[in-house]
Amino acid sequence: MGWSRWLKSTNSSRRLGYYATFCWARGNNRLNRGNQHSTIILKISSIKWLHRRYQDLLIPTTPRLSLLLQGIKRLSAPKHKKQPITTQFLRLLHRTLDLSRPRHRLLWGSILIGYFFMLRRSEYLMVDHTRHFYCLKTSNAFFSDKDGKQAKEARATSVTIGLEGAKNDQYGRGAWRTMHASGDNLICPLRGLYHIKRARKELHIQSNPHLCGSLSSQTVSKALKQTARRAGVPASAYATHSIRIGGATALVAGGADRLSVKLLGRWASDCFEEYPRLSAKASTGLSRRMVNRRESSPRRAK
Secondary structure, eight states: OOOOSSSOOHHHHHHHHHHHHHHHHHHTTTTTOOOOHHHHHHHHHHHHHHHHSSSSOOOOOOOOHHHHHHHHHHHSSOOOOOOOOOHHHHHHHTTTOOOSSSHHHHHHHHHHHHHHTOGGGGGTSSTBBOOTTTTTGGGGEEEEEETOOOGGGGGOOOEEEEOOOOOOOOHHHHHHHEEOOOOOOOSHHHHHHHHHHHHHHHHTTTTBBTTOOOOOOOOHHHHHHHHHHHTTGGGGGSTHHHHHHHHHHHHHHHOOOHHHHHHHHHHHSSSGGSOOOOTTTTTHHHHHHHHHHOOOOOOOOO
């Protein structure tokens, strides 16, 4: 019929506009549910990349298309961001677990490691029955001393992990991170690794190369949602991402500088600044500073 799936420089803006409108209205899915602005942007970016890769065609974003996408963004529903977990949330979760059961012990230890090292779910859990190549290996997690050198558990003062990559690590540089003992008998990275190692032994999965074994992101998310219901908060606001942003929020509330948060969480950009939530404890004394600050007295004219 003479129809081509490839765009041309003369009609690319108009056809992309039609496609964006269709995605917003119908979504191009089985449910006929319209896509949000962020999803449409990803789809258009994929189309542009495909043309640049296979047709050597650079599709520009015209003012007309930009205006259309701005309108879609305004009409799209606002994003519902996940809420960070807190230490109180972790203690409530701990009370619901039976650590005499190996799988509960594995779950608890994995959440602690994910919390203190601000791990993405793909970096330590099984996602949709698959693992990424950079998923945390057993050989890359160990007890260490104050300098990050491997040490026996009895003499350890920290935990060190090594990640072979990440979804934002395009060059596969990897990263090593060390977190020291928190001083808390319950919520501590050393306790987290201890529980994982003991659970692995009790479950007879010591030969599994991945630290958290077959623990899935769905299992972790389900445990968080159940705890949220017990706390009387919306379960939909909590998922595996809550662990990562919970660690970042705790660091900010504890007075850590932004560079430390960025490096520990392995963020390539400053997008992490959108994740932390200002807790009530972190705002203590701010109103006093606003009212009781010293004002400079006006100078008299000579």
